[in-house]
Amino acid sequence: MTRSQEFTQGARDMLPMLLGAIPFGIIFGSLAGAAGLTPWQTIGMSLLVFAGSAQFIAISLLGAGVGLAVLLLTTLVVNLRHALYSASLQPHVRHLPKRWRMPLAFWLTDEAYAVVLHRYAVSDTSPNKHWYFLGAALAMYLNWQLCTLVGVVFGQSVPNLGAWGLDFAMLATFIGIVVPMLRNRPQVAAALVAAAVALACHDLPYKLGLLAAAFSGILVGVVLERRAAFMVEEVV
Amino acid sequence: MENWVLILGMLAITFSIRYSLFAFPDLRFAPVVRQGLHYVPTAVLTAIVVPGMLLPDGEHWQLSLDNAYLLAGLAAIAIAALTRHLLATIGGGLLVFFLLRWALGQLPI
Numbered sequence: 385m386t387r388s389q390e391f392t393q394g395a396r397d398m399l400p401m402l403l404g405a406i407p408f409g410i411i412f413g414s415l416a417g418a419a420g421l422t423p424w425q426t427i428g429m430s431l432l433v434f435a436g437s438a439q440f441i442a443i444s445l446l447g448a449g450v451g452l453a454v455l456l457l458t459t460l461v462v463n464l465r466h467a468l469y470s471a472s473l474q475p476h477v478r479h480l481p482k483r484w485r486m487p488l489a490f491w492l493t494d495e496a497y498a499v500v501l502h503r504y505a506v507s508d509t510s511p512n513k514h515w516y517f518l519g520a521a522l523a524m525y526l527n528w529q530l531c532t533l534v535g536v537v538f539g540q541s542v543p544n545l546g547a548w549g550l551d552f553a554m555l556a557t558f559i560g561i562v563v564p565m566l567r568n569r570p571q572v573a574a575a576l577v578a579a580a581v582a583l584a585c586h587d588l589p590y591k592l593g594l595l596a597a598a599f600s601g602i603l604v605g606v607v608l609e610r611r612a613a614f615m616v617e618e619v620v
Numbered sequence: 621m622e623n624w625v626l627i628l629g630m631l632a633i634t635f636s637i638r639y640s641l642f643a644f645p646d647l648r649f650a651p652v653v654r655q656g657l658h659y660v661p662t663a664v665l666t667a668i669v670v671p672g673m674l675l676p677d678g679e680h681w682q683l684s685l686d687n688a689y690l691l692a693g694l695a696a697i698a699i700a701a702l703t704r705h706l707l708a709t710i711g712g713g714l715l716v717f718f719l720l721r722w723a724l725g726q727l728p729i
Contacts, residue, residue: 403707407710407714420623421623422623425623425624425627428624428627429627429630432627432628432630432631433627433630433631433634434634435630435634437664437665438630438634439630441668442626442630446623446626448678452622452625452626452629455626455629455630456626456629456630456633459629459630459633459634460633460637461660461664462660462664463633463634463637463638464637464657464660465657465660465661466634466637466638467637467638467640467641467657468654468657468658469638470637470638470639470640470641470642471640471641471654473642474641474642474645477642478642478645485639485642485643486639486642488642489635489638489639489642489643490635490638490639492638494661548721548727548728549688549689549717549718549721549726552688552689552692552693552713552714552717553710553714554672555668555669555672555673555689555693555696555713556692556693556696556709556710556713556714556717557706557709557710558665558668558669559669559693559696559697559700559709559713560696560700560705560706560707560708560709560710560713561661561665561706562661562662562665562666562669562700563697563700563701563704563709564700564704565661565662566662570659571659571662574659574662574663574666575662575663575666577663578662578663578664578666578667578670579666579667579669579670581667582666582667582668582670582671583670583671583674583675586671586675586678587679593667593671594664594667594668597663597664597666597667598660598663598664598667599663600663601659601662601663601664601666601667602656602659602660602663603656605655605656605658605659605662605663606652606655606656606659609655610652610655
């Protein structure tokens with residue numbers, strides 16, 4: 385396929401992801417003001433950070449008066465999964481010059497990762513697959529900016545928006561991402577432990593319960609996975 | 621001003637993570653780190669969702685049948701488990717959520 389065909393196909397394959405992100409982006413734009421961000425800061429966060437979950441968590445923590453260090457540490461934990469995506473896609477982009485690798489890394493979201501990996505898994509020899517990556521990534525980026533803008537404008541004209549409980553869209557989105565991941569015992573255990581610790585620690589200052597829950601869940605998942613692998617070895 | 625520091629800090633952290641292996645083609649994580657990263661989305665997102673359902677305001681337990689966050693959250697979990705479809709989960713979950721909020725008279729209308 386030509387460069388422009390790859391680019392267009394990448395953008396087109398992102399459509400379901402764009403639809404899924406629309407309520408997310410609009411709600412972010414409309415809720416950020418209540419957390420203390422100005423409209424320009426809200427737009428700036430979407431333009432510069434471009435990480436939905438981290439942005440949501442940042443404004444929810446910001447609204448609760450959490451300090452900068454915990455906010456940045458939380459951003460680190462929440463976005464750690466992107467290092468896996470970076471590792472996974474790296475063999476496909478290592479031949480590209482830095483001027484390609486840097487922007488593609490900046491636009492590496494959960495959604496783009498899933499769609500782009502699928503494209504790279506197709507065993508044709510197209511030399512333009514990075515244009516597919518670019519198309520998918522840019523579609524997600526422009527969609528996110530547009531939704532943030534709509535949220536900022538709409539949120540200001542309808543002051544009662546918060547009372548609608550639109551924030552549930554975030555919970556539904558996270559549920560839709562997490563539940564299909566719970567395919568084996570370590571993943572289920574990680575989720576259960578994270579939930580239990582988060583509930584037990586919900587009144588810790590600076591929402592440190594979230595960090596405690598995350599690290600507990602990760603630890604339990606790794607321990608169980610290693611134990612399962614060890615037991616398979618013993619049986620064999 | 622402090623908000624811009626936050627935004628630039630988040631930019632630096634997020635970009636560094638995403639660029640980590642694109643920047644160093646020969647670097648590889650140890651297997652145990654790789655395994656750990658595999659559980660980050662499950663652990664972090666669950667740690668946000670479950671309190672969000674049981675303590676919608678972040679402070680008070682609401683283990684009651686007029687808690688739409690809890691009931692619609694359970695419905696969304698069921699939809700996700702059955703369909704494994706993100707859009708169906710979001711759409712179905714929101715539908716149940718707003719029908720419940722409407723029926724319970726919790727909408728500002």
